[in-house]
Amino acid sequence: MDSAAKCPVPHGANSTASQVPTKWWPKALNLDILHQHDTKINPLGQDFDYREELKKLDVDALKKDMHDLMKDSQAWWPADWGHYGGLMIRMAWHSAGSYRTTDGRGGAGTGNQRFAPLNSWPDNANLDKARRLLWPIKKKYGNKVSWADLMILAGNIAYESMGLKTFGFAFGRADIWHPETDIYWGSETQWLAPSENRYRNLDDASTLDSPLAATHMGLIYVNPEGVNGKSDPLKTAAHIRETFARMAMNDEETVALTAGGHTVGKAHGNGDASNNGPEPEGADIVEQGLGWQNHKTRSVGRDTVTSGIEGAWTTNPTKWDNGYFYLLFKYQWELTHSPAGASQWQPIGIAEEDKPVDVEDSSIRTMPMMTDADMAMIMDPEYRKISERFRDDQDYFSEVFARAWFKLTHRDMGPKVRYIGPDVPAEDLIWQDPIPAGSPKFDVAAAKAKIEASGLSVSELVSTAWDSARTFRGSDLRGGANGARIRLEPQRSWVGNEPERLNKVLAVLEPIAAEVGASVADIIVLAGGVGVEKAAKAAGFNIEVPFAPGRGDATQEHTDVESFAVLEPLHDAYRNWLKDDYAVTPEELMLDRTQLMGLTAPEATVLLGGMRVIGTNHGGSKHGVLTEREGALTNDFFVNLTDMNLVWEPAGENLYKMRDRSNGQVKYSATRVDLVFGSNSILRSYAEVYAQDDSKEKFVHDFVAAWVKVMNSDRFDLN
Structure with missing residues (x-):
C-alpha cells in the first residue's frame, strides 16, 4: 500500500494555502487583505503597548552596545576592515528604502524585512547576517526595543561611528508578526525579471x-x-x-x-x-x-x-x-x-x-x-x-545627507507626535505634515446647535466629514481629518471632493468654528457626527456620536502641494465613485482603500450600507441607494440587497438594475461595489446579519462605531 499517496496530513500541493477558494476561483474577491496582522498572532499579547515599553529602555546603554557591536568582528561573519558599519547601513537603508509615496506602503516602520518576501529578495542578500549580528542586543533588551527600531538605529550608529553627525533618530516603530502580504511588489513571478x-x-x-x-x-x-x-x-x-x-x-x-x-x-x-x-x-x-x-x-x-x-x-x-x-x-x-x-x-x-x-x-x-x-x-x-x-x-x-537619511528612515512613521526618544529633532519638517496644536476646549453643544440650524443637509454634512477623513493611510500614517487640509490646496480642488459642494459647506462651517473658538478640523468632524445623528433619528434611533475635540488647522504654508497630490482619491466605493476605468475591478479598489484606512470587512460592510442610505453618493448618484427613505440611517440597503423577490441584471459598464420579479419593473440601480456585498460569500454573510429584522439597532450602533474609527484614525493622541 502506498502510504505516501494517502498521507492524511496536508502538505505540498495539498497544503491549506493551496485549498483557498481563490485557487479554484481566481476571480473571486480575496478579502485576506483586510485580515492582516490579527492580534491573535502577536506573541506579546493584545495588551502589549510598545510605546509604554519604550519608557523602560536605557537608550544610552543601548547606543553604547550598538557602538561596541560595530567593531566586534565575529568569525562566522567577519566585518570588512573590522567594522560592520557598511553592512548595518545597508540593512537600515534597504529596510527603509522599500517605502513608496504612491500608496505609502513599504518602509521601515514595521520590521517587515524579517519576513518573506523581503527577507529573500536578491537585493537583500546577506542582510540576514546583519540581523543575526544584532540578535544578542535584541535578546538583551527584549521587548523594550523593537526589531524595526533596532534595524534603523543600527544604521544611525554605524554612520556616527564612522564620523557623520546624524540629524536625529526617533523610536516608535512597532513590530509586526506576519508578512505584509497586502503589499503589491509587482506581477512578475521571477526575481529580477526584465x-x-x-x-x-x-x-x-x-x-x-x-x-x-x-x-x-x-x-x-x-x-x-x-x-x-x-x-x-x-x-x-x-x-x-x-x-x-x-x-x-x-x-x-x-x-x-x-x-x-x-x-x-x-x-x-x-x-x-x-x-x-x-x-x-x-x-x-x-x-x-x-x-x-x-x-x-x-x-x-x-x-x-x-x-x-x-x-x-x-x-x-x-x-x-x-x-x-x-x-x-x-x-x-x-x-x-x-x-x-x-x-x-x-x-x-x-x-x-x-x-x-x-x-x-x-x-x-x-x-x-x-x-x-x-x-x-x-x-x-x-x-x-x-x-x-x-x-x-x-x-x-554632510548636512544634506544627514537630513535626507533622516527623511528616508522616518518617512513612514507619520507625524512628529509619534516620535519617541531623546534624539528627536526639534525642527518641524514639511514632509512630516505638521499641524498646529488644536483647542480641546470649546462649547461643543453650542457648536452642534449652530450646525443643526445651518441649513446644511445630512448628505452635505456627512460627505464633507468623510472626504476630510478618508485620505488617511495606515501605511505611512498620512492624511486624515486632523489639520482640515480639505480646505487647502490641493485637496480643495480634488474632483473627488466635489469642490462646489465643498466650498458651500466650508463657507458655513468656517464661521461657526470662529464663533465658538474651535478649529475648522474639529467642526468638520463634529458636523459629520451631527449629520449621522440626524440620519439615525430619522430611522427612529436617538444616539449621540462620540466626539473628541483637539484637532488643529494646518496652513497652506506647511502643506506640500506636490507631496499631498499622491493622496488624491481616484475612487471611493463608500461614495460610489470612480474617476476613471482601471485594470482591476471596483471591488478590488475598494479593498485596497479599505485596508489603507485600517478597516475590517465587517466595518467596511456597515459603513458602505449606511453611507448609501444616508445619500452620500458622489454627485448625488442614486446607484446603490436601495431605500425609499434616503437620509435615514436604516438597514434598507441590506434588506433589499438580499430580497429574493428582486433580481439583478446588467445595464451598462459597471451598472446594474434591480427588477421586481412580480411585475418586471425596475426598482433600483447599483454598481459592482454594491452587488459584491450580495455575491461574495463572506461579505454576504455580513450583509445578512445587518438585513435581519433584529439588527436594525445593531446596524446603527455598528455604523456609528465604524464612523468614529474613521474620524479618529489620525488622532494619535487618542489611539
Missing part, C-alpha cells in the same frame, strides 16, 4: 506601473549594472530620478543618498555567485533561517559574494569623508566586470595610494569601483551640478 514587465515604455521611466517604485522585482531601487543590466548611465539616471521621486526624494536628496550610502562599505562579488545556496525562505531547515550559504568554497571576508559587484567606492570605506566625490571626479572610468561577472566601472590609471586596502589584509591594495548608478551622478547634467557642489563643500554635503 524591466519591460513593469513599464509601458522602458525608454520613459515615468511609465513605471503604479504603485511600484523599484525597477525590478526583488530590488529596492534600480539595477546597479544599468537598465535591464545593460550599462547606460544617462538612461540609468532617468530611472533613478523616477524611482527616488516615488520615494519622496528630490534630485539633491537623491545625489546625497547615493553618494552618502557609497561613501562607506563595499560591494561583494569576489567569487562564483552560483556557489551560493538558496535564499532564506528556500534554504534547508539546518540553515536555521539563514540564506545564500556557500558550502562549496570560502565565502566570507574578501571572498564574499552578495550582489556580484566587487569593491569599495572610496579609499577609506570606514570613514565619513569626501572620498566618493574625490575618486569619482579625479579619474576617468572604464566599464569592466567583477570576478562574479557583474558589470561595473573602474578608474583608469589610479594611484596606488587612492586604492582601498583589502578587507582582511591591510598590506594589500584593491581596485575601487563605481556602478552605473554612480556614473549617473556625473553624466546626468543636473546630478553633476549637485555632485560638484557636494565635492566642493563637504560640510554642506
Whole structure:
C-alpha cells in the first residue's frame, strides 16, 4: 500500500494555502487583505503597548552596545576592515528604502524585512547576517526595543561611528508578526525579471506601473549594472530620478543618498555567485533561517559574494569623508566586470595610494569601483551640478545627507507626535505634515446647535466629514481629518471632493468654528457626527456620536502641494465613485482603500450600507441607494440587497438594475461595489446579519462605531 499517496496530513500541493477558494476561483474577491496582522498572532499579547515599553529602555546603554557591536568582528561573519558599519547601513537603508509615496506602503516602520518576501529578495542578500549580528542586543533588551527600531538605529550608529553627525533618530516603530502580504511588489513571478514587465515604455521611466517604485522585482531601487543590466548611465539616471521621486526624494536628496550610502562599505562579488545556496525562505531547515550559504568554497571576508559587484567606492570605506566625490571626479572610468561577472566601472590609471586596502589584509591594495548608478551622478547634467557642489563643500554635503537619511528612515512613521526618544529633532519638517496644536476646549453643544440650524443637509454634512477623513493611510500614517487640509490646496480642488459642494459647506462651517473658538478640523468632524445623528433619528434611533475635540488647522504654508497630490482619491466605493476605468475591478479598489484606512470587512460592510442610505453618493448618484427613505440611517440597503423577490441584471459598464420579479419593473440601480456585498460569500454573510429584522439597532450602533474609527484614525493622541 502506498502510504505516501494517502498521507492524511496536508502538505505540498495539498497544503491549506493551496485549498483557498481563490485557487479554484481566481476571480473571486480575496478579502485576506483586510485580515492582516490579527492580534491573535502577536506573541506579546493584545495588551502589549510598545510605546509604554519604550519608557523602560536605557537608550544610552543601548547606543553604547550598538557602538561596541560595530567593531566586534565575529568569525562566522567577519566585518570588512573590522567594522560592520557598511553592512548595518545597508540593512537600515534597504529596510527603509522599500517605502513608496504612491500608496505609502513599504518602509521601515514595521520590521517587515524579517519576513518573506523581503527577507529573500536578491537585493537583500546577506542582510540576514546583519540581523543575526544584532540578535544578542535584541535578546538583551527584549521587548523594550523593537526589531524595526533596532534595524534603523543600527544604521544611525554605524554612520556616527564612522564620523557623520546624524540629524536625529526617533523610536516608535512597532513590530509586526506576519508578512505584509497586502503589499503589491509587482506581477512578475521571477526575481529580477526584465524591466519591460513593469513599464509601458522602458525608454520613459515615468511609465513605471503604479504603485511600484523599484525597477525590478526583488530590488529596492534600480539595477546597479544599468537598465535591464545593460550599462547606460544617462538612461540609468532617468530611472533613478523616477524611482527616488516615488520615494519622496528630490534630485539633491537623491545625489546625497547615493553618494552618502557609497561613501562607506563595499560591494561583494569576489567569487562564483552560483556557489551560493538558496535564499532564506528556500534554504534547508539546518540553515536555521539563514540564506545564500556557500558550502562549496570560502565565502566570507574578501571572498564574499552578495550582489556580484566587487569593491569599495572610496579609499577609506570606514570613514565619513569626501572620498566618493574625490575618486569619482579625479579619474576617468572604464566599464569592466567583477570576478562574479557583474558589470561595473573602474578608474583608469589610479594611484596606488587612492586604492582601498583589502578587507582582511591591510598590506594589500584593491581596485575601487563605481556602478552605473554612480556614473549617473556625473553624466546626468543636473546630478553633476549637485555632485560638484557636494565635492566642493563637504560640510554642506554632510548636512544634506544627514537630513535626507533622516527623511528616508522616518518617512513612514507619520507625524512628529509619534516620535519617541531623546534624539528627536526639534525642527518641524514639511514632509512630516505638521499641524498646529488644536483647542480641546470649546462649547461643543453650542457648536452642534449652530450646525443643526445651518441649513446644511445630512448628505452635505456627512460627505464633507468623510472626504476630510478618508485620505488617511495606515501605511505611512498620512492624511486624515486632523489639520482640515480639505480646505487647502490641493485637496480643495480634488474632483473627488466635489469642490462646489465643498466650498458651500466650508463657507458655513468656517464661521461657526470662529464663533465658538474651535478649529475648522474639529467642526468638520463634529458636523459629520451631527449629520449621522440626524440620519439615525430619522430611522427612529436617538444616539449621540462620540466626539473628541483637539484637532488643529494646518496652513497652506506647511502643506506640500506636490507631496499631498499622491493622496488624491481616484475612487471611493463608500461614495460610489470612480474617476476613471482601471485594470482591476471596483471591488478590488475598494479593498485596497479599505485596508489603507485600517478597516475590517465587517466595518467596511456597515459603513458602505449606511453611507448609501444616508445619500452620500458622489454627485448625488442614486446607484446603490436601495431605500425609499434616503437620509435615514436604516438597514434598507441590506434588506433589499438580499430580497429574493428582486433580481439583478446588467445595464451598462459597471451598472446594474434591480427588477421586481412580480411585475418586471425596475426598482433600483447599483454598481459592482454594491452587488459584491450580495455575491461574495463572506461579505454576504455580513450583509445578512445587518438585513435581519433584529439588527436594525445593531446596524446603527455598528455604523456609528465604524464612523468614529474613521474620524479618529489620525488622532494619535487618542489611539
